[in-house]
Amino acid sequence: MSDFTSNFWSVYITGISLVGIVACLVLLWFSGKAKAMTANDNTTGHVWDGDLREMNNPLPLWWVWLFIITVVFGLTYLVMYPGLGSYAGKFGWSQVGQYEAEVAKGNKEVEPLYAKFNGMKPEDVAGDAQAMAIGERLFMNNCSQCHGSDAHGSKGFPNLTDKDWLHGGAPDKIVETITKGRIGNMPPMAAAVGSSEDVRNVANYVLSLSGSPHDSVKASLGKSKFGACAACHGADGKGNQAIGAPNLTDDIWLHGWGENAIVAMINNGKMNQMPAQEHKLTESQIHVLASYVWSLSNKPGAVALN
C-alpha cells in the first residue's frame, strides 16, 4: 500500500477487522451461556398494545455452527488473502496477478487455434476463411477504435484498404508496424522554406503533384522551394517508406486536403503515433491480424471498396 504516506490506515483496518471478529466470538459465547425465561405457552411474557405477545422461538443449535464456520473462514481468508491493511497474504494474490494469470491462461487456450496458421505464409493465411474470421474479430477489438470498423480510417488515422502505405505494405512490414508501433514526425518547416508567401507557393506545388486544384503560377514559384521537403519526401514527392514520409503525389490526404491544410502542416509540423501492440497481442495473433490487414488491400472483393 505505497499509496499512503503513513501506515495509520493499515493499522486501523487491521484493528477493526480483528476486533470485529473477536467481538462476534464473544457475543456467540455469551449467547450460548445466556438463558431466557419462557412460559409453557411459548411466550416470554412481553406484551405490547394489549395483545401483541412476544414468542420465544429459539434459533436451532446447528445455526451456531454456521457462525463458527463463518469466523473460521474469515480468519483463514485474512491469512491467505490481502485484507488486513497492507498485509499481502500467504497466497500473494493481487488483482494484477490474477488478470495476468487469466490472460496467460486464455492465450494458452487459444494457442492451438493459431498453431496451424503459424507455419503458413501471410498470403496463404489471407486466403483461409477461418483465419480471416479470427482476424476480423481481432481487428474489431483492437484496431477499429482508430482505423474505423471498415478500416477506412479517418482524418489522422490511415485508411488501411487503399494500397497507400506510410511504412510499407508488405506483410512483414505490417507485422513490424503492429508489433512495435510507428511514430510519424513532420517537423515545422516554415523557416527552411522561407517567407509565408513561399510557404503558400510550396503548398500549391504540392497540390500540383497529385493534379489537385491549385494555382499554377504559385506552384511554379514554389517548385524551387520544394528542395527543403525533398530530403524526406523525395525530389519527385513520392515519399520514403523507410522513414514514414508520405507520398504527396497520390491525392490521399491523411491530415486534411487543400491549400490551408498543407500550409498549416508546413508551419506547424505534425507528430502522429501508432501505439505498439506487442504487449496486448501474442505473436500468433499479430501474424493473423497482419494477414487480415494485408488482405484488405490485396484481395479485390474481400472488402467492398468505394
Add this chain to the structure above:
Amino acid sequence: MENSKPVPRKVIRIAAVTDGGAQSLSTGSDAKMGSLYQAQKKIYPRSVSGLFSKWRWAMVFLTQLVFYGLPWLEWGQRQAVLFDLEARRFYILGLVLYPQDFIYLAGILVISALALFLFTAVAGRQWCGYACPQTVYTEIFLWLEKITEGDRSARLRLDASPMSTNKFMRKFSKQFLWIALALWTGFTFVGYFTPIKELGINFISLSLGPWETFWIFFYGFATYGNAGFMREQVCKYMCPYARFQSAMFDRDTLIVTYDEARGEPRGSRSKKADPKALNLGSCIDCTLCVQVCPTGIDIRKGLQYECISCAACIDACDSVMDKMNYPRGLIRYSTQNAIAQGWSRGQLLRRILRPRVLIYTAILLAVTGSLFASLALRLPFKVDVSRDRASLARIVGGGKIENVYRLQVMNATESAQNYRITATGLPGLTLASEGTISVNATESRSIPVTLQLPYDAAAPGSHEIHFEVESVNASGHVTEKSVFLVPR
C-alpha cells in the same frame, strides 16, 4: 375489544445462569429457563398411505421424471435442453436463446410467483406439500430409509440399540443409497449446463474438469444434506416462501384442519363403545397424526407455521376413522370460515370464486398469454447498431460524406443465414459496403457498414436514419434506429 383489561407486562430477565438465578424470578411456576438455542430433535416420520400420499408420489414421479430425463432427450444433432453458459446460448427444444432473451426468464419467474400466489390463496401450501424439491427429495430419502432401516418404530429401536453388524449393515446400505442418489442428482443438474453424454463418459473415466467436479459434488452434497439430515429444518428456519405464503392465506383458504368440535374431548375407547355414552369426541388420541408428521407438529393444536400442508395426517386419521367405523374427515382440508360456520363442501367450494382468486387468475392468464405470444412472434435473429465512436464523419472522393457503423447480427437459428441490409431516412443515402451478409448457425457477427451521402443532400448536424435488416432465406424484418452525422 373484548379483551380490554390491560395485561400487566411481565419482566423476563435474560441473564447468565449463575447460582440459582431461576429461583429468584417471579414469573410463576409454569415458566422455565431455556437456552437461546434449541437442539434439533430428530423426527422419525411414520410412513403413511392414502389418497394424498398417492398424489404426492405421483408428483414425485412426475417432477423427477422430468428432472432426471430431460437432459437425455435429443433434438436433431444436439441435446434438447442445454444451457451453454460458456458460449452463452440456451437451447430449449427448438428454441435458441441469447442472453438478450433473459426477459423470458423474468417472465417465467413472474408466472411462477403468480402461480404460487394463486395456489396458496386457494388451497394453502400446495407447493410445499407436493412439489417442492425439499419435500420431494425428503420423500425419496425417507423411502430409502424405510427399505433399509424399517419404519418409524424399527428406526427408533435401531437408533437406541448399540452398534451391531445388523445395525452397521442397515446404516451402511442407507448411506450408500443416499449418496448414490445424491451424486446422480448432482450429475443430472450439471448435465443441464454441459452435454450430459460427454459428462457421463468423463464421469466414468474420472476425467471431469475441476468445475464440473465441484458442482456435481456440491449439488450432490446439498441434496444429501437437505433431504437426509436438514429436512424440516429447511422449511422451519431457512425457507422464505414458508413464511410469506401465510400472508396470502385468508379465512377461505383451504388448510389442513382438525375438526375440534367433532373430535373433542379426545380419549381412547373400545371400538365397540359408544363415544356419546362415554362423553367422548371422535378423536381416539392414537397420536398417529403426530407420528406421520414430517415437521413434527400436532395438527390438533390448530394451524401452525410449520405445517407444509402435506396431508399425511389426513391420510393417517382417515385410516383410523375407517377402522373405528367413524366417518372420515376428522382431519381434512377445510377453511377457517367453513369450520367456524359449519359450511357444507359445496358452500366451501363456492367461496373459491372470490375477488382475490379471480384477480390472481386474471393476471396469471394475462402474463402467461403474453409470454407465449411473445415467444411465438419472436424473430429468429436480432440486430444491434453501434456507430463508430472515433470518427464522426469523413469526407471521401466523389464529394460524399461517409459514416461508419457496426451491425451486430445475431442468428438464432441452427443453420447459416443470409441477411440483406439497407438504410433509409435520408434522400440519396447509399450503402457503400456489402449489402448481403452471411452469419453461421447460432453465431453472432459484427459487420462494419459504411453509409454514404452526397455532400449537399442534408443540412449539417445529426439526422435520424434506420437500418432495415431482413432475412434472405426466411421471413423476418428488423428495423433499428441510428443517426447519420453531417459535418459543418
